[in-house]
């Protein structure tokens with residue numbers, strides 16, 4: 001059993017073959033798929049899919065790149081959607097400094113709002129990071145405090161590509177590391193760096209339709225391909241695929257409170 005904790009199945013890239021993609025996921029042993037939000041309409045589309053298919057779970061948040069234009073009423077809508085029983089997490093929130101540095105302050109402001117929402121609703125939170133790790137972890141630690149007690153904080157730093165030191169800091173802060181297709185890229189160096197992360201602090205992500213693992217690099221990604229991520233992790237951790245599947249699925253179920 002595998003869990004893909006991060007797939008944007010509601011996007012147009014799945015318009016033509018969504019059912020077939022979900023069938024392929026099942027055949028690959030992927031029993032649960034979590035659907036992180038990008039904006040308010042994406043939460044509604046994710047909730048429709050949760051009604052149509054078993055084993056799907058939604059999240060609610062404004063993606064950091066959306067916060068340039070987002071309003072406080074958009075955030076209020078996200079907060080209201082967190083009451084839906086299909087919504088299992090706040091996500092994806094975070095910081096993205098890759099393309100546009102003109103609204104870092106707005107990104108940080110919305111990040112703090114999302115963290116407070118997760119704390120208030122006792123929900124886990126999924127963080128997106130691009131070239132912003134030091135600000136992201138600082139704000140997370142500031143908002144949650146540095147107490148040794150984990151006080152219920154749960155969540156994922158998804159599509160992790162950082163250093164072993166950064167992974168250790170995520171784990172120290174009470175969160176888990178989401179590993180995706182980049183671990184299979186020969187030139188990324190991530191495979192070596194994941195060896196130091198405890199297996200039980202890792203969950204699997206695809207970030208479908210993006211970041212397809214080898215041997216599908218450059219193609220559309222889909223939840224079935226999370227198996228290639230699990231296989232690569234098994235190789236690096238020198239354990240069986242079954243162990244990777246079992247341990248990462250148990251962690252995902254604990255973090256997201258799903259059965």
Ligand code: NI
Pocket residue numbers: 006008036092207
């Ligand atoms: Ni994503």
